[in-house]
Amino acid sequence: MSAITYREALRQALDEALEKDERVFLMGEDVGKYGGTYAVSKGLMEKFGPERVRDTPLSELGFTGAGIGAALGGMRPIVEVMTVNFSLLALDQIVNTAALLRHMSGGQFSVPLVVRMATGAGRQLAAQHSHSFEGWYAHIPGIRIVAPATVEDARGMLGAALADCDPVLVFEYPALFETKGEASGERVDIASSKVRREGSKVTLVTYGGCLPKALKAAEEVDGEVIDLRVLRPLDMAPIVESVKKTRRAVVVDEGWRSGGLAAEVMARLMEEAFYELDAPVARVCSEEVPVPYAKHLEEATLPQVEEIVAAAKGLFG
């Protein structure tokens, strides 16, 4: 097995999905001729044709809703909403239709839809192109939220998402697109969180683009790093197990602090592992400001390795 990039892993997964199942098609802005904003779908339109790798107008609400309709009509659409920032224009269809439909119809209609989008900051794209709204989406029952942070997951999560009968939102991290790793090509589970580094002193819980930062910080503090992978429904078991050993935890989340995903993980630790803890659970999140353009200000906004180290050390009094 040779190492490939996260980007190539995403591309291979799409290629395989289109190859394997006639019902699968990819649609979104610039997925075809342009080859994908991040070149993830490069070459796929040439291979599968413009019907199955379908360029759309800039109508996030319209084509996301059309993806839901196509899913109801027997297809397995993959909708690409370019970035999480633009997904706000499709929010009504994602929440009010895709997420609610099955329960609201008394179990009659499932929506086997996959929505992919890039997310996260760190490339000086300024306030409107640097959002992390995974936590918002993780608030909503009826959808599954996955966040591949490794090359293996970037390769293996799409197949699992397409096999799911319900809407799955896949968050992809441009900050990780150039990272390299091995990918077996096997489908991975989209139900569990995983230990990415063993350690004994403190549990660092994170996901997505912050995983490399947490891994680096862990070297300094003998941290055990847990990658959430699936943001809804959350799999707390490995986290609780880890905390039983380390008795301390820091949650690292690029989202804003208030009402965020980190807060949810902390609350669950209070509910499920309060008596295992020797210190209050800490969190490292983004500063609650619109993400600025200037490099030094953007860096100061986002979680950084030194902050994670400091937060972890702070738990030892």
Add this chain to the structure above:
Amino acid sequence: MKAKAPPPPAGKVKLPAKASLELLADMLRIRRMEEKCAELYGQGKIRGFLHLYIGEEAVAAGTMRVLEPEDNVVATYREHGHALLRGVSMDAIMAEMYGKQEGCSRGRGGSMHLFDAKTRFYGGNAIVGGGLPLAAGLALAAKLQKEKRVTACFFGEGAVAEGAFHESMNLAALWGLPVAYFCENNLYAMGTALERSEAQTDLCAKAASYGMATLKVDGMDVVAVHEAARKAREHAAKKGPIFVEFQTYRFRAHSMFDPELYREKSEVEEWKKRGPIHTFSARLKAQKQLTEERFLELDAAAQAEVEKAVAFAERGTWEPVEHLTKDVYTEVSP
């Protein structure tokens, strides 16, 4: 400002007597069912929002008769009539209104969210404009799978102000989708008159600007609706998307909470002269296709169906609370 009503529908009905009487019976079934719903609302048997279709029955009646069983239907929160004529039983609709698990959405949807997989009735969408992209997607799926089905999407004129309308018109026209967009223009988006909310009040012009074929039809005339719907279905199946504006009028309030401050009683009375049921009955009587006796028979049959549906709903049972979290996600993969 008063919306002036055109003259009542008139003239010879050029349909076989059987077809005419079916359309009349369809409208009566909706009318009697909804009159009963209003009464049951007063008694507290039905709760939540209840949006009555009374006055607009000709649109559902005229369109549903031309759709094929394999077609898809997408509707709004004012969809009792559409569900009924699509083939959802009045029993299941009434039980849904009661919130009983024998309802067509197991009592989870209520008046605004009637669903039925068997008849390809995709709701029951209570976000204005929300059904339009869905319909485009259903039509896209049909096209990609080379299926013959057409998707019929109903919505009010209020939806044309939504981005979803414009995005959907564009997608449908751009991709040549087999979809018929049926706009029920009842002149008021809740309480806001069309000319108070739209700079361009010609709805067909909006759709036409996307390259859509369009038709403008008197929605109070069930014969005109039926004819237009037949053309629209054929167009959607063979040539691509079409937009049809049915000019209609709602005789009752927007919902049960609406004091109707935005329109004059005299305007409503004027439109009632164009009522789809009595004008159609009069035309059929004039050409000897209908007697008063036959009319009363049809009406009695509709009322009997309503009484049966109410009894069914009364006998219905509540979904156990332990099932509350069932079907948030699909439990068994098909």
